[in-house]
Amino acid sequence: xxxxxxxxxxxxxxxxxxxxxxxxxxxxxxxxxxxxxxxxxxxxxxxxxxxxxxxxxxxxxxxxxxxxxxxxxxxxxxxxxxxxxxxxxxxxxxxxxxxxxxxxxxxxxxxxxxxxxxxxxxxxxxxxxxxxxxxxxxxxxxxxxxxxxxxxxxxxxxxxxxxxxxxxxxxxxxxxxxxxxxxxxxxxxxxxxxxxxxxxxxxxxxxxxxxxxxxxxxxxxxxxxxxxxxxxxxxxxxxxxxxxxxxxxxxxxxxxxxxxxxxxxxxxxxxxxxxxxxxxxxxxxxxxxxxxxxxxxxxxxxxxxxxxxxxxxxxxxxxxxxxxxxxxxxxxxxxxxxxxxxxxxxxxxxx
Amino acid sequence: xxxxxxxxxxxxxxxxxxxxxxxxxxxxxxxxxxxxxxxxxxxxxxxxxxxxxxxxxxxxxxxxxxxxxxxxxxxxxxxxxxxxxxxxxxxxxxxxxxxxxxxxxxxxxxxxxxxxxxxxxxxxxxxxxxxxxxxxxxxxxxxxxxxxxxxxxxxxxxxxxxxxxxxxxxxxxxxxxxxxxxxxxxxxxxxxxxxxxxxxxxxxxxxxxxxxxxxxxxxxxxxxxxxxxxxxxxxxxxxxxxxxxxxxxxxxxxxxxxxxxxxxxxxxxxxxxxxx
Numbered sequence: 306x307x308x309x310x311x312x313x314x315x316x317x318x319x320x321x322x323x324x325x326x327x328x329x330x331x332x333x334x335x336x337x338x339x340x341x342x343x344x345x346x347x348x349x350x351x352x353x354x355x356x357x358x359x360x361x362x363x364x365x366x367x368x369x370x371x372x373x374x375x376x377x378x379x380x381x382x383x384x385x386x387x388x389x390x391x392x393x394x395x396x397x398x399x400x401x402x403x404x405x406x407x408x409x410x411x412x413x414x415x416x417x418x419x420x421x422x423x424x425x426x427x428x429x430x431x432x433x434x435x436x437x438x439x440x441x442x443x444x445x446x447x448x449x450x451x452x453x454x455x456x457x458x459x460x461x462x463x464x465x466x467x468x469x470x471x472x473x474x475x476x477x478x479x480x481x482x483x484x485x486x487x488x489x490x491x492x493x494x495x496x497x498x499x500x501x502x503x504x505x506x507x508x509x510x511x512x513x514x515x516x517x518x519x520x521x522x523x524x525x526x527x528x529x530x531x532x533x534x535x536x537x538x539x540x541x542x543x544x545x546x547x548x549x550x551x552x553x554x555x556x557x558x559x560x561x562x563x564x565x566x567x568x569x570x571x572x573x574x575x576x577x578x579x580x581x582x583x584x585x586x587x588x589x590x591x592x593x594x595x596x597x598x599x600x601x602x603x604x605x606x607x608x609x610x611x612x613x614x615x616x617x618x619x620x621x622x623x624x625x626x627x628x629x630x631x632x633x634x635x636x637x638x639x640x641x642x643x644x645x646x647x648x649x650x651x652x653x654x655x656x
Numbered sequence: 657x658x659x660x661x662x663x664x665x666x667x668x669x670x671x672x673x674x675x676x677x678x679x680x681x682x683x684x685x686x687x688x689x690x691x692x693x694x695x696x697x698x699x700x701x702x703x704x705x706x707x708x709x710x711x712x713x714x715x716x717x718x719x720x721x722x723x724x725x726x727x728x729x730x731x732x733x734x735x736x737x738x739x740x741x742x743x744x745x746x747x748x749x750x751x752x753x754x755x756x757x758x759x760x761x762x763x764x765x766x767x768x769x770x771x772x773x774x775x776x777x778x779x780x781x782x783x784x785x786x787x788x789x790x791x792x793x794x795x796x797x798x799x800x801x802x803x804x805x806x807x808x809x810x811x812x813x814x815x816x817x818x819x820x821x822x823x824x825x826x827x828x829x830x831x832x833x834x835x836x837x838x839x840x841x842x843x844x845x846x847x848x849x850x851x852x853x854x855x856x857x858x859x860x861x862x863x864x865x866x867x868x869x870x871x872x873x874x875x876x877x878x879x880x881x882x883x884x885x886x887x888x889x890x891x892x893x894x895x896x897x898x899x900x901x902x903x904x905x906x907x908x909x910x911x912x913x914x915x916x917x918x919x920x921x922x923x924x925x926x927x928x929x930x931x932x
Contacts, residue, residue, distance in 0.1 A: 353825050379828040386829035392822055396844040405840070406830035457831055 313358030334508035352379035385454030393438035582624035722800035738816035764870025795872035808853035815849030
């Protein structure tokens with residue numbers, strides 16, 4: 306039981322070129338900024354958007370392959386889909402919503418209702434069976450949407466931002482519930498989210514999607530330990546410089562140089578933690594730090610007793626210093642500044 | 657409280673209020689005029705008269721048939737216009753709603769040359785199926801459907817365009833075919849608009865005169881609907897015409913009053929579900 310998908314699709318300004326694999330019993334989170342194409346990937350897998358190139362194979366069944374002109378309709382794919390905002394049918398009772406998929410597949414009405422009732426039991430909403438969906442809270446609506454999607458026994462469950470429609474107050478408890486219910490489903494699960502907290506709490510592995518490309522796959526710990534995209538670097542809060550290493554110096558596309566300690570030559574990422582960046586009012590002479598860059602302060606954000614200083618220049622950087630240091634230097638936005646980092650504080654890994 | 661009420665009422669500019677009152681009077685006065693001239697003492701005998709009852713029954717039956725046909729053919733047409741992009745869609749829409757702006761008599765003439773015994777299609781209906789539409793009750797239904805269906809089509813089309821199509825996506829991912837989705841998700845979602853469109857189409861069919869008299873003629877018991885009976889009796893027996901007119905007004909007014917809040921008031925909300 307695996308999902309293997311190579312998705313190529315041009316849709317307006319979105320240029321999607323994605324390769325994904327989900328193993329049996331695994332929950333993969335597709336994490337990325339808005340507009341990266343996450344929801345479109347789900348639509349392709351569900352059969353709501355045909356792909357231009359590539360192929361989608363669910364559990365050995367080829368559901369989309371333009372090369373051989375194969376396209377299995379959405380209703381014939383072994384999938385369940387939990388939509389953002391849940392999309393419960395408001396002209397039916399909660400029970401009829403859960404029974405809908407079975408009825409659509411020509412299951413006897415009484416059998417469909419019995420199965421639907423079992424599912425409502427499982428998600429703890431038996432007493433809402435005869436209510437209209439509009440009577441439900443956001444968390445309850447999500448459970449009904451999950452029960453509705455799982456009632457047809459899909460092999461692949463797709464979840465599109467299942468927590469985004471909830472307010473911050475209930476999100477944590479609904480997330481815990483969702484985790485519990487997802488653990489009881491032994492098929493493949495693919496979750497789309499823009500919130501790393503969801504991915505951390507629910508997923509076995511994450512795939513980072515940025516501008517239509519999967520830029521990184523792994524456990525969340527692996528992904529955040531060595532960011533390979535601006536998106537993940539921002540998420541973790543580190544500086545990331547992509548470039549080419551020649552003779553212990555990494556040069557990026559705009560010509561900035563980063564001196565590094567012992568790294569192999571070739572295309573690499575250099576990760577600079579903000580607290581490794583030291584700031585000076587004037588150019589420094591005779592320092593042990595191998596790197597000094599001059600720039601201009603763009604913004605100063607206080608986070609408790611630490612301060613994040615954004616610097617624009619040949620190498621855009623974020624530095625983290627103490628409030629005391631900020632006061633001593635008297636820094637303000639627009640000031641010229643010299644930033645310095647020791648080569649040994651920079652982590653380098655091949656890209 | 658009372659001063660705040662006064663304040664709110666005066667927020668409406670006086671000229672607007674005055675013009676609105678003139679408009680209301682414009683609609684109310686003809687009604688009052690009819691009631692004023694109605695021969696109330698002989699009302700019962702006129703209204704229970706065989707001719708009047710026959711015309712009334714024919715009107716109700718034909719207008720309901722026309723409404724039914726408008727729904728059966730109009731909803732798929734509205735769906736096509738709302739959801740399928742094809743070349744010349746604008747032209748097709750204009751063609752299908754043309755009879756709203758066309759003088760009904762012109763519509764009747766056109767129907768005659770299309771479906772009459774010597775008409776473009778009518779000659780084959782006659783020759784092959786022995787079906788003749790002009791001057792028959794079925795012809796009345798055809799004429800009424802011709803002028804009434806566009807009201808349903810434009811109402812339903814607007815609602816289909818507004819509807820959140822992701823509900824249909826959700827239905828498909830649950831294993832529902834396109835047809836099942838259309839019946840169980842799309843149609844219920846546009847229910848209020850469908851109801852409103854059906855009422856409008858029915859009202860238009862009930863009042864139809866020009867196309868009916870041109871295409872179906874004016875035979876009592878066969879093609880003479882209420883509007884035709886009113887027009888005819890106006891020349892021979894004005895008192896009867898007045899009473900028949902009042903009867904039509906009462907029927908239409910009651911239906912509009914009864915259905916307005918239920919259907920017309922909710923057209924703007926096709927499927928209001930959680931969190932959308």
